[in-house]
Amino acid sequence: MKKYIYLFLFPSLCLLASCRKDKLPKNMEPGYFKVYDDQASANRYRVLDVRETGDGGALILSELNDKTIHLVRAAADGKQMAAATISNGSHNPLGSLLFINGAYYVGAMDETGLFARIIRVDENYCSAISSTDLNGLLYPLAFSEIEEGSILLLSYDRTNYRSQLSRVTPDGQVIWTQNANVNQDTETQIVAHLNGTGKRYPFYTATWNGKYVANCFYNYSFSFLTFSASAQDAIYNGSNYNSGTSAMYALENGNAAIARFSFGQSYLQPSFAPASGVADLTDNMGGALIDDAAADSDFRFGKIVIDKTNYIAYAYNTQNGRVCLSLLDESGTLKARRYFGSGENPFRIGNFRATADKGLMVAGSFRVAGSFARPALFKLNEKELYEVVGLDYEKAQKE
Amino acid sequence: MKTRNLLLFFSLFTLLTASSSAQRYDRKNQFMIGLKGGVNFTDPLISQRYSVFAPGVSSKHGGEAKIYEKFMKNMGYGGGVAISYGITRNLTLTLEGLFYQYRLSYTNNYAWTDVQSGSSVTLDRTYYKRLNYFEIPLMFRYDILARRVSPFIQAGVSPAFVHSVQASNRSQMQSSVLPSELEEQSAATDEKGSYNQFYLSAVGGAGLSFYAGKTMFLLGANGRYSILQPTSDLHRFSNGSASGNLDVQDKYRILNLELYLTVMFPIGGKCAGMPKFF
Numbered sequence: 031m032k033k034y035i036y037l038f039l040f041p042s043l044c045l046l047a048s049c050r051k052d053k054l055p056k057n058m059e060p061g062y063f064k065v066y067d068d069q070a071s072a073n074r075y076r077v078l079d080v081r082e083t084g085d086g087g088a089l090i091l092s093e094l095n096d097k098t099i100h101l102v103r104a105a106a107d108g109k110q111m112a113a114a115t116i117s118n119g120s121h122n123p124l125g126s127l128l129f130i131n132g133a134y135y136v137g138a139m140d141e142t143g144l145f146a147r148i149i150r151v152d153e154n155y156c157s158a159i160s161s162t163d164l165n166g167l168l169y170p171l172a173f174s175e176i177e178e179g180s181i182l183l184l185s186y187d188r189t190n191y192r193s194q195l196s197r198v199t200p201d202g203q204v205i206w207t208q209n210a211n212v213n214q215d216t217e218t219q220i221v222a223h224l225n226g227t228g229k230r231y232p233f234y235t236a237t238w239n240g241k242y243v244a245n246c247f248y249n250y251s252f253s254f255l256t257f258s259a260s261a262q263d264a265i266y267n268g269s270n271y272n273s274g275t276s277a278m279y280a281l282e283n284g285n286a287a288i289a290r291f292s293f294g295q296s297y298l299q300p301s302f303a304p305a306s307g308v309a310d311l312t313d314n315m316g317g318a319l320i321d322d323a324a325a326d327s328d329f330r331f332g333k334i335v336i337d338k339t340n341y342i343a344y345a346y347n348t349q350n351g352r353v354c355l356s357l358l359d360e361s362g363t364l365k366a367r368r369y370f371g372s373g374e375n376p377f378r379i380g381n382f383r384a385t386a387d388k389g390l391m392v393a394g395s396f397r398v399a400g401s402f403a404r405p406a407l408f409k410l411n412e413k414e415l416y417e418v419v420g421l422d423y424e425k426a427q428k429e
Numbered sequence: 430m431k432t433r434n435l436l437l438f439f440s441l442f443t444l445l446t447a448s449s450s451a452q453r454y455d456r457k458n459q460f461m462i463g464l465k466g467g468v469n470f471t472d473p474l475i476s477q478r479y480s481v482f483a484p485g486v487s488s489k490h491g492g493e494a495k496i497y498e499k500f501m502k503n504m505g506y507g508g509g510v511a512i513s514y515g516i517t518r519n520l521t522l523t524l525e526g527l528f529y530q531y532r533l534s535y536t537n538n539y540a541w542t543d544v545q546s547g548s549s550v551t552l553d554r555t556y557y558k559r560l561n562y563f564e565i566p567l568m569f570r571y572d573i574l575a576r577r578v579s580p581f582i583q584a585g586v587s588p589a590f591v592h593s594v595q596a597s598n599r600s601q602m603q604s605s606v607l608p609s610e611l612e613e614q615s616a617a618t619d620e621k622g623s624y625n626q627f628y629l630s631a632v633g634g635a636g637l638s639f640y641a642g643k644t645m646f647l648l649g650a651n652g653r654y655s656i657l658q659p660t661s662d663l664h665r666f667s668n669g670s671a672s673g674n675l676d677v678q679d680k681y682r683i684l685n686l687e688l689y690l691t692v693m694f695p696i697g698g699k700c701a702g703m704p705k706f707f
Binding site: 053054060061062063064065066067069070071072104108109110370371372374375377396398399401402406408 | 482483540541542544545548549552600615663665671672673
């Protein structure tokens with residue numbers, strides 16, 4: 031008789047022992063994926079950047095139909111709080127959304143004067159609060175925030191055929207300008223780049239070991255240049271306009287991780303040592319071929335900390351329409367990889383950012399049903415980020 | 430006509446049970462093992478809707494509503510083994526080990542318009558889900574008459590572990606100015622990661638038990654209602670399928686009706702399950 035009762039008891043006890051509900055650690059929110067849709071089928075959004083807002087939400091900057099500035103404000107759970115275009119006579123937003131002294135800034139070009147404009151935006155209403163014109167700096171191409179709340183701005187002087195790197199303030203003061211002679215008229219390429227009718231060049235600005243970096247047209251080529259505040263320093267020329275660097279990230283050891291392109295192929299150099307006063311080719315920067323990268327893919331770099339370990343992360347567009355996020359350790363060894371998007375609904379990288387809650391947000395353009403390009407946002411919480419590098423979050427917390 | 434059918438049913442039922450009234454079928458100390466199989470129908474009871482689209486799907490149905498298929502069209506199946514032990518003459522404890530499949534499907538309609546040309550594009554996508562579980566229902570069955578043929582009622586709980594969640598979809602894009610595109614069927618993927626590994630439901634039902642020699646047949650219907658929800662709040666978006674499917678699961682509880690037949694055989698020594706008249 032008893033043995034029969036055990037037949038019931040054992041499975042029942044095993045069941046009770048295994049009953050557990052999946053729980054998130056305290057104060058951790060689930061991750062999400064959101065597409066910020068628009069019913070107008072003809073609208074195309076090209077996501078450029080994303081910033082976390084103070085409440086754990088996100089502010090996404092896009093370019094609508096290769097021209098108009100568009101912002102989406104998402105709440106901490108990804109729900110759309112506001113979305114609007116900024117149409118104060120400005121268009122062609124620059125690729126970065128700056129956060130300086132508690133305020134968000136978008137860079138753009140004046141519609142008629144073609145000069146640079148810095149627009150302070152309200153992150154909650156996605157509207158312009160104020161704007162500053164930089165009348166002497168035409169064809170703005172890239173900008174980034176640097177020390178003491180100022181901005182490094184790349185522009186193109188159409189009269190003298192030269193790229194210009196300027197240090198400016200958000201209120202419009204130009205502190206200095208460095209020139210780099212292109213020696214030929216590249217306005218046609220720049221217009222095609224801005225309108226999306228030709229190759230989009232990865233113009234960017236950055237700082238590296240106290241030097242200012244401009245990735246721009248120079249000396250009949252697309253070049254990687256460094257400057258001091260008063261003079262040009264290192265020069266790495268591309269092969270005409272067919273090669274150059276795509277992105278860089280200054281490492282703490284003084285080197286830089288560099289992604290570069292050459293005739294449609296992409297390479298990653300995880301640790302490039304600086305050299306002062308050199309003139310070389312970007313093709314000599316080295317690096318390994320990234321075979322699955324889409325031709326002339328955008329690259330984005332960033333730092334991610336997982337379980338107290340620093341990772342250099344880079345994201346690029348793959349040939350099958352996904353975004354690959356790869357994580358390198360400090361020695362430049364590939365440690366993990368995570369894909370976003372699917373081939374059916376191609377996803378293209380805008381940017382990614384580590385968040386205050388130790389998670390990650392990845393923003394990009396998502397082609398709904400392969401047709402309609404819309405801003406989209408993936409949010410991974412800390413636990414999901416641990417899973418990316420193959421760690422068990424609960425176990426890691428106990429250790 | 431309906432009344433007549435009902436009367437006919439009750440007459441047959443009374444005749445069947447009355448014919449066995451002379452013989453007592455005492456379930457006490459009976460230990461039986463058997464096989465069970467049947468079909469089931471699922472109705473998801475939605476408590477919160479989710480969408481990958483913000484502010485919401487541009488749907489011809491409005492909002493972000495998914496249109497769920499009707500209860501009777503969500504037919505799954507289940508089957509496995511059962512053991513039972515008679516505690517008293519009428520009361521029996523049963524434990525089953527089942528492979529149980531819940532099926533459900535719903536449709537989303539996405540719509541976009543071209544303001545300049547006035548044309549519109551719609552994408553109709555129907556999602557099919559097969560939730561496969563290993564279920565272990567533990568129930569008390571009460572045979573009302575303790576005779577050869579007896580109606581019974583039963584109730585218990587049904588813990589379950591997810592085995593797989595087969596998901597696929599069928600979609601068609603239509604333009605107001607172009608011929609309809611061909612309907613596309615996606616490959617089936619496993620969305621197990623978006624579901625809780627453990628699932629628990631309350632189960633209860635009624636039926637008819639009858640003996641044919643030593644073999645006992647149970648013909649019945651069970652209702653199941655989720656105590657724990659099947660979908661995971663934590664992993665709703667995290668398995669990567671959301672971006673491929675353009676959709677994530679709503680939060681819901683399952684209401685399920687199972688129709689089944691169980692065949693039980695007596696085993697063991699003294700509690701061989703023999704009815705007294707044997």
